[in-house]
Amino acid sequence: MLELQVKNPLEIEMRQVDPLPAPKHDEIKVKTIYGGICGSDLGVFKGKLPHATYPLRPGHELVGTVIEAGEAAKYDVGTRVVVLPNTFCGECDLCLKGRTNICRHKKSLGVNSHGGFSEEFVISSKFVMPVPDELPSEKAVLIEPLAVVVSAFKKVTITKDTTVAIIGSGNEGMLAALLAHYLGAHVTAIDINPIKLEIIRRIGDIRTVSPEEVSNETFDVVIEAAGVKSAVEQGIQLVSPGGEMVLIGLAPEATLPIVQLVRSEITLYGSIIYKFPDDYLQTLEYLNDPTLNIEPIVSEIFPFADYQQAYEAALSGDFGKILLRF
Structure with missing residues (x-):
């Protein structure tokens, strides 16, 4: 064998x-x-x-x-x-x-x-x-790999009116963009790699941007799938007041802005497998x-x-x- x-x-x-x-x-x-x-x-x-x-x-x-x-x-x-x-x-x-x-x-x-x-x-x-x-x-x-995303999405509310940001376009990020789009959400995929973003655009009508292009926007739901410090920290800044964020990636060096999380009542979830x-x-x-x-x-x-x-x-x-x- x-x-x-x-x-x-x-x-x-x-x-x-x-x-x-x-x-x-x-x-x-x-x-x-x-x-x-x-x-x-x-x-x-x-x-x-x-x-x-x-x-x-x-x-x-x-x-x-x-x-x-x-x-x-x-x-x-x-x-x-x-x-x-x-x-x-x-x-x-x-x-x-x-x-x-x-x-x-x-x-x-x-x-x-x-x-x-x-x-x-x-x-x-x-x-x-x-x-x-x-x-x-x-x-x-x-x-x-898709079950990882399905489990993460069960923690948040995603409907046809939901704005969703996906940070990271590795395999899990691509699948998260796919599922959010399938569920009818308004999806923005964020990454520094234009090749990966091009793959995501082939899925359907999904907006793709670099991290710098969304610095002044907020979203109902943010999915962090990059597993790096900068992605986690930017992701929290992108969550609308009262919004939700799910961490799929593993970024051990990330820090959390506790005052913002409390004052904006942001709900933060960790999701594993x-x-x-x-x-x-x-x-x-x-x-x-x-x-x-x-x-x-x-x-x-x-x-x-x-x-x-x-x-x-x-x-x-x-x-x-x-x-x-x-």
Whole structure:
């Protein structure tokens, strides 16, 4: 079996390994169809995620077909599935409150446990979801990153009259612009990279600007998806009095203007990943709607053998979503 391995930061290789053992009990063996390269995969490659373990098989945005199933598995051979890569225990106090996204014992495929950038992988069947027959695999593989946005949007009020600013046009920022536009909001996408903004314009009637062009404006809802100090601090300045802001990115050095937050009654949310299965079910519903124009976000699909070119494209920052085809 062929798999990718990040041996150490900046060291990635394809290697031949022994076939995987038969799945146990509720496990399934999955033949990978597509995998998406995410910012976390790049962080693992660059050595920027402190909780990553090496050597590591990367990959967590995954769609594949069940080829073998344990005796207690939930899905039969032949079922096409998408993966929940952030596993939870289901037993800690947070899980029992429904906060599985912040489980105290959470594991993340491709970060601190082996992922699925391989021809096959084994996973518990409780951490996958079947894909509707009518949904193409190249769309289904996007469920995981889109679910991040779906979960974040549940925290705020977005209607057809809402003005929404999206700061950052990485994969999550693009998907946030896509979903806000789909929901009928008046969307402004903000970034310093004109190539990324051009991709967003292909989605639909979305205004795209540089950070300097919105310095005197305010918005009902601001989504921060850049994960940098300047984006967080500008984002708070862009929230209308009584408005809302969601932080998707991780910007540890950002500071908050407490007086402004209090006097303007700005509601600030942090949002990490998603709740399973609810957010996945909602995301599948969106993906299955042909009016959701998600195709422009996928820039390139590389064969698995061309993983080096795929990583180079993703690392360049000048593309949308990069997929590997297995």
